[in-house]
Amino acid sequence: MTAAPGAAASIELRGVYKSFGKTQIIRGVNLAIAKGERHAIIGPNGAGKSTLFNLISGRFPVSSGNVLLNGADITGLKPYQINRRGLSRSFQITNIFHRLSVFENLRCSVLWSLGYKYSFWKALNGLADANERAAEVMEGIGLSRRRDTLAGLLSYAEQRALEIGITIAGGAEVILLDEPTAGMNRSETAHAVELIKKVTAGKTLVMVEHDMGVVFGLADRISVLVYGEVIATDAPAAIRSNAAVQEAYLGTTANNH
């Protein structure tokens, strides 16, 4: 599942480097992810997966290299500028609006994309499209029952679901999910996978994930990141049998399962 010749990749990284102080964390990543592809990034802890997401989404500036979104250079743009261009991400460590209700969390997340921007002359309750969209997402992530509960009071699994809801609510075409199932038990994970499949249908999805069951069930292609370098990018079956990957990462994890 590679991009058709001529069509711009959804996300493209060209020679991306990132250092924190003297330590180089991302060491020359080249990667192209096609429109509509479901791409998983795996790799040991500390490999730089979250850092890669931070570079793509504008949270950190790259040290060198370029990031392209739909063929346009977005290197150096601010997170909100990148988000407005149709890329949205979730966080490994839950990052929600704690003192707002579930519904308000989601409604806030749809406002910009629906064009309400900084409006202070329109009543929120009169914004039919925003309210409908927020309710629809709330239903989609299974939190309708918790509509008026403050986000900070939700259970961990519910907060993780809300984290995904906030990410997808704006209708971005490119979704980055950083370990969406981290800390969940088996049934919660299964539920989350169904949710992710449902809410990202037809979109470009890039996901950092540790659970190999999830990765192999969901991804079209997998990239393996080790010490800030992509050592392989391929279809799940090929990754499974790749010797370098076995050695660097999968072997140990497979034994654990």
Place this chain on the structure above:
Amino acid sequence: MSAGANLGTTIRFRPLNVGRYFLWGSFALVLAVLPLFFSAGFAITMMSQMGIFIIAALAYNMLLGETGLLSFGHAVYTGLGSYFAIHALNWIAAGTLPLPVALVPLVGGLFGLLFGLLFGYIITKKAGTTFAMITLGIGEMVFAASLMFPSFFGGEGGISANRVVGKPFLGITYGPAIQVYYLIALWTFVAMIAMFALTRTPLGRVANAVRDNPERAEFIGYNTHIVRFLMFALSGFFAGIAGGLSAINFEIVSAESVGAQRSGGMLLAAYIGGVGVFFGPVIGAIIFTFFLVAMSNMTKAWLLYLGLFFMAIVMFAPGGIASVILMNLRVWKAGFMNRLWKPYAALASAGVIALGGFVAIVEMTYKLSDSGGGGAFSVFGIPIDLAKPLSWIVAGLVLAVGGFLYRRAWVAMKREWDDIQSILAERAT
């Protein structure tokens, strides 16, 4: 259609929210009839100041409670609004500005907005401690400037004006204090509704999001600097209206109106009332003005009492009075209030005793330093001779006994309270 989608749409199709209209209607009525019950000149003046301070405290809370910005210099915007309003009054008197006096607060508002835009753009680039420090710096700067440019600020003496200028409208001259009260009441009502409406707009809600988690707000498309900046400028506008009203009310504006003490007052009022609830600062403004105007008349120690009251709120009711009210309403609605009446009564009685002892000691101490030892006076009709140790022993005993009873009553009340809260929490899940 699913249940969740229905939830979203029911909100949309809900008929006029009767409860809210009723609340605002009652509030308007209270504003209108208050002078009938409190008709003394002193009361009218105090209520006028309360109205002004309600607007200022609510404007302040657009930053603190709604956007999570702690300002130490918001008097800059009320104060500069006051200065321009007082000049406007003088221009009206000179015939150079054709504006009815009733609209002079708008002049204050527009200049509050202007300076909110000017200073705010820089100030709001940062949040947190940096923001607080810059507001402090700009506050000092404007205060210094107010003494440096006497032609505009009037130096030490300030600028004065006469509010009875221009043509009277329907016989209203704004000479009598009662007419000024109604002008202030009207502006208070309008400004309150506008600020409340603002909390229910995209900007208002996203400001809450920026308060809770500025980083995430950037990942849902919002430039947090612009959100803070707009909230700051709009807050400056309402602060300026309060300043304009204050110029009309006092007919004089001096440097202290842009000073740090005035800024601190807004913080205190908002916090005492409660920054997490829209109407919190309203309560805080009323209490603060009461201390400032009435208590300061009764006792020299009023600032001490205000400070202690503030500390008590911070320590025992960090959500302010509004949150105490809301929590009790919740208990009451759930039908548990009957378990609390007795503990509350015990707490109140013990509180009154302890407070009596405490106030006696404070007042005696102040009297002592005034009279240079000795002297006699009376508190609540009880004659007190400062020279006699017995007076001090009795006051100390009252405080000790009251404090002891208060402590016991507090523990008993807290037990009931915690029990009720745990029942309510269980019900909620």
